[in-house]
Amino acid sequence: MSKYKRVSGDAVEYEVFARKTRVEPLHQVGSVVAPDDDLAMAYARATYDEERWCEMAIVRKDDVIRLWQPGEA
């Protein structure tokens, strides 16, 4: 996850995770910016639905607890 943010106003950045099969772990496929969870779900599905994912999840970028980041390890 990069440190780059493109949010403004009330918008929040969400990271989008997905996987194609049950045996693989969720991995980050991108991000969306939205003012609330509902719209973020709609945007994530619209933006990243080109693959046949068996699972998709979003998380607020601010809710991710970082242990360390690039340059700090």
Added chain:
Amino acid sequence: MSLSDIVLSIADNKQMLGLRYAEWATRAPSLEADIAAAAMGLDDLGHSRVLYGCLEPLGQDPRGPERETDPSTIRSLAYFDEPWSEWSQFVAANAVLDTAFTVMIESCVGGSVEVLQHRLRKMLMEERYHFLHGRSWLRSGIEAGPLNRAWEEAIEWFGPPDGEVAAFHKEGKLSLGPSDLLARLEERLESKAPKAAVDWKRWDSARRRTRDGAIDEHTFGMLRGLEEKKFAAASAKKDE
């Protein structure tokens, strides 16, 4: 009026909704909203194809040759007659009309007609995201004009209390009657429809609307493939 007429009305309306959504694919307030407009447009155009495909198995296809030449025979609501000029028109259609079509589809899936039970179920999963999109934008606040108009047209589209939707509900072909459809729509949108008396004497039972008019010439030409011919002629001349 047969159940095919209801299905054709859903199909024509979803086709027009899909086209109007798609027109906003580069005009929405954010990149995400642009992409959502395009994606929802594709969804609804796909849904309309599935619905048209149900007409033959239902036993009656109400589409006649007049649909090739007369735009007023396309059974879509007046809300879709002209391209939307304001984002609030998009949001009102997304929140109210798209959800109205969804609750009618739920009524088909919950009814006794097998082809509709099976073929329309997947649409409901996709429509969940249209609903989230519409409700979220609606909560952010939009102008009353387009919103009230969308509600009025949704109520008209559900039909009169003693119309064929009510009759199909009694027969079990639809799981919801007009008042149930409206109640479910209000529940989903967490709001009451504005008070408006529908003049059912003016109601066109095929198009399920009271307003006159028809879809614009350009859109009708596009639906019929006539717009393509303009480009075909230009490229043919070039090759000469």
